[in-house]
Each structure stands twice: as structure tokens, then as C-alpha cells.
Amino acid sequence: MTETTETTEATDTRPAPIVGLLNQKGGVGKTTLTVQIAGALNAHGYDVLAVDLAPEGALASILGFDDVYSDLDQEGTLHELLLNPTEHAPQAHELVEDAGEFDLLPAHERMVDHTASALDGEPRARERLAMALEDLRTEYDVILVDNQPDINVLTDNALRNSDGILIPTYAEALSVQGFDRLQKQIAAIEEYYEPVNILGIVVNRIEHNNQAEAMVAQLQENFGEHLPVWEIRKRVALQRSLAQHQASLFGVDSESDMLPVLEAIVAEIEANLDVGGDGDA
Numbered sequence: 395m396t397e398t399t400e401t402t403e404a405t406d407t408r409p410a411p412i413v414g415l416l417n418q419k420g421g422v423g424k425t426t427l428t429v430q431i432a433g434a435l436n437a438h439g440y441d442v443l444a445v446d447l448a449p450e451g452a453l454a455s456i457l458g459f460d461d462v463y464s465d466l467d468q469e470g471t472l473h474e475l476l477l478n479p480t481e482h483a484p485q486a487h488e489l490v491e492d493a494g495e496f497d498l499l500p501a502h503e504r505m506v507d508h509t510a511s512a513l514d515g516e517p518r519a520r521e522r523l524a525m526a527l528e529d530l531r532t533e534y535d536v537i538l539v540d541n542q543p544d545i546n547v548l549t550d551n552a553l554r555n556s557d558g559i560l561i562p563t564y565a566e567a568l569s570v571q572g573f574d575r576l577q578k579q580i581a582a583i584e585e586y587y588e589p590v591n592i593l594g595i596v597v598n599r600i601e602h603n604n605q606a607e608a609m610v611a612q613l614q615e616n617f618g619e620h621l622p623v624w625e626i627r628k629r630v631a632l633q634r635s636l637a638q639h640q641a642s643l644f645g646v647d648s649e650s651d652m653l654p655v656l657e658a659i660v661a662e663i664e665a666n667l668d669v670g671g672d673g674d675a
């Protein structure tokens with residue numbers, strides 16, 4: 395784990411807010427945006443933890459932690475932490491890796507096929523994420539949670555335990571379907587628990603063609619009155635910075651025209667949630 399920067403540790407023990415990135419459709423940019431937004435928050439002076447709640451471990455992989463993800467000898471992983479948070483939460487910091495701009499709590503290969511099925515029907519099955527992160531929350535200013543494109547007990551955890559959620563989507567019909575399914579999952583969670591706080595919609599990987607522009611306009615029309623709808627263009631730089639395990643654009647491309655959009659997402663997180671630390675302000 396990185397040493398906490400000079401701005402925070404001594405004085406700030408408020409629990410970090412949790413921000414989940416969710417959409418039931420794969421390939422919309424949940425993992426990419428987790429890294430880019432974590433980098434943006436870091437650039438604002440916040441201590442950030444990114445949690446890889448997606449069993450396939452794409453976030454861990456992008457950040458260069460394939461070896462940790464697939465180390466089957468490792469006995470205490472995010473899988474065990476979620477199954478038995480009361481016992482493991484105080485040691486959760488031992489699972490945290492230093493990913494440069496921010497820290498990572500990686501997924502583990504055992505989570506594939508095992509975690510959701512083992513949790514289903516267990517007591518407090520939809521409170522496990524908050525229980526698992528209880529001790530870590532005081533060590534960070536903000537926690538981002540990347541998710542798999544599914545409706546299951548893990549994504550229910552992300553919806554229920556996040557203080558705010560961001561919904562990445564593509565400007566194409568299929569990802570809007572994923573979005574519709576997510577809205578149904580949100581409605582089901584809200585029926586049993588408390589309201590879900592949607593921070594905004596990130597329309598990602600927008601291309602220059604009429605179909606994409608029409609879809610963006612439609613999303614703005616449907617949601618823009620009540621929610622921020624951010625527009626991220628298709629940019630090789632967003633992919634490339636990750637491919638080099640260099641994490642976010644903030645470290646590598648200070649000229650990118652997408653930085654202001656990421657900054658706007660950070661501003662919305664700051665405005666809505668009790669983010670710790672001083673930031674840059």
C-alpha cells in the first residue's frame with residue numbers, strides 16, 4: 395500500500411464514500427473508467443482505493459496484477475474477505491496493492507463461479523461489501539468499485555453499499571438494454587433497502603457518426619434533466635494508457651480533451667459525497 399499523502403492521514407478518519415460503476419452490459423467502459431476516474435481523483439489530491447469486485451479480474455489485470463489474481467496458494471483474498479468479513483476485515487489492508495496513482499484491492503480467480511454462489515442465501519449477503527471494507531474506509535478518501543456485467547449478489551452488494559453510483563454506457567442500442575436491466579435491478583434493491591444514489595451517466599466511447607450522436611441526444615433528453623450525462627469520446631489514448639499498465643491519462647497525456655470530462659465527474663463526486671482529505675481545493 396502507498397504511504398498516505400501528507401494531506402490526510404493524521405487528521406481524517408471519516409469513512410470514505412464508496413462509488414460503484416455498474417451496467418449489466420459488458421464492454422461499456424466500467425473498468426476503463428474506474429482507472430481513469432481513480433486517476434482523476436488522485437490528481438486532485440485524494441487517496442483512492444479501487445476495488446475489483448468483478449470476478450474476471452480485468453481491473454487487476456490492466457493494472458499488472460495477474461500474478462496476484464491467479465495465485466491459488468493465496469489463502470486470504472477478496473473471496474474469503476467477502477465470505478467472512480467479520481474475521482478478515484481488520485487484515486484487509488494486507489490484500490491491497492500499490493497501483494501507482496491509487497491502491498487496488500484485486501479480485502481473485504477463486505471468485506469466478508464461487509463467491510456469488512457461496513454468498514447467496516447467507517445472512518447479510520447484500521451487506522458484505524461494506525462489512526469487508528469497514529476497516530479500509532478510514533484509510534482512504536474515496537473508494538471506487540468496478541463490477542461485472544451481471545445481476546447477482548455481488549452487483550447487488552455494489553448497488554446497496556455504494557454511496558453513489560456511476561453508470562457507464564455506450565451510445566448504441568444494446569448497451570441501453572443493459573442500462574434498462576440495471577434500472578430494474580436498482581428498483582428491486584430500492585424496494586427492499588434504501589434508495590440508490592445515481593451520480594450520473596457516462597456515455598462512453600462515442601464515435602463520430604449519426605447513430606452515435608442520435609443516441610447521445612436521446613440519453614440527454616431522457617435523463618439530462620435529472621442527472622448529469624457526461625460524454626467520453628472514443629480515444630485511443632484512453633486505451634493506450636491502460637495497455638501500458640500506466641494507469642490513467644492523468645499520468646501520461648495532460649493534453650487529452652477528455653481530461654475536463656473526467657474532472658467534471660470528480661466535481662460531481664465531491665459535490666455529492668463526503669470525500670475526505672483536502673483535495674486540491
Ligand SMILES: Nc1ncnc2c1ncn2[C@@H]1O[C@H](COP(=O)(O)OP(=O)(O)O)[C@@H](O)[C@H]1O
Nearest residue numbers: 420421422423424425426599627628629632633
Ligand atoms: N473511451 C474509450 N475510447 C477507446 N476505447 C475505449 C474507451 N472506453 C473503453 N474502451 C475500450 O473498450 C473495451 C471495453 O472497455 P472496458 O472498460 O473493459 O468495459 P467493461 O469493463 O464495461 O467491460 C476495452 O478494450 C477498452 O480499452
Ligand SMILES: [Mg+2]
Nearest residue numbers: 424425448452
Ligand atoms: Mg470490466
